[in-house]
Amino acid sequence: MFDNWLKYALEWLKTPANYFLPILVFSGFGVFAPENLLDTLGIGFWGEQGKPYLGSAFIISASIIGCHYLAVVVEWIRSKYGKFRSIRAAHARLENLTPQEQELLSGYLKENTRTQQFWIKDGVVAGLVHANIIYAAVHQANEDRFPFNIRPWVWDYLKKHPHFVEINHNIKKP
Numbered sequence: 001m002f003d004n005w006l007k008y009a010l011e012w013l014k015t016p017a018n019y020f021l022p023i024l025v026f027s028g029f030g031v032f033a034p035e036n037l038l039d040t041l042g043i044g045f046w047g048e049q050g051k052p053y054l055g056s057a058f059i060i061s062a063s064i065i066g067c068h069y070l071a072v073v074v075e076w077i078r079s080k081y082g083k084f085r086s087i088r089a090a091h092a093r094l095e096n097l098t099p100q101e102q103e104l105l106s107g108y109l110k111e112n113t114r115t116q117q118f119w120i121k122d123g124v125v126a127g128l129v130h131a132n133i134i135y136a137a138v139h140q141a142n143e144d145r146f147p148f149n150i151r152p153w154v155w156d157y158l159k160k161h162p163h164f165v166e167i168n169h170n171i172k173k174p
Helices: 002-013 017-032 035-040 044-049 051-095 099-110 123-130 152-160
Strands: 115-119 134-136 145-150
Touching: 017 051, 035 044, 044 051, 051 152, 099 115, 099 123, 099 152, 123 134, 145 152
Parallel strands: none
Antiparallel strands: 115 145, 134 145
């Protein structure tokens, strides 16, 4: 018998929080309204006999609604913080490019293009693809070279900070 009661109580708590809003409003009205207003409306007995029930309904509904919206706010903050961290990590990756990566990405800015042709098995290209900085535009080669596009956020960031891809090193090409 207790199990059935507990099962129904837990099912009742799964009710969406917005269904508890009318309960909160009406129980709050019954608990906090002045006695003469309740008498005028013909529900003066709410103030005398119903306060324990109305007060309990008010506390339970306020708790459920408060917890629901607190969870929504916490999830929103967590989402925003996650985006902030991922953007910060992506910018840090661009600030710590190897000389070979700098040279490869500088070609996008020098030629003012968002697409360049690279050999698909190039390790530097594979590293930048893995870091989500560039991506293969199509999976068909023009001879042995594939077109790779630069991500829009990388393009914008490097346009604002071109010093990250300026080449000041002598790189030996194989």
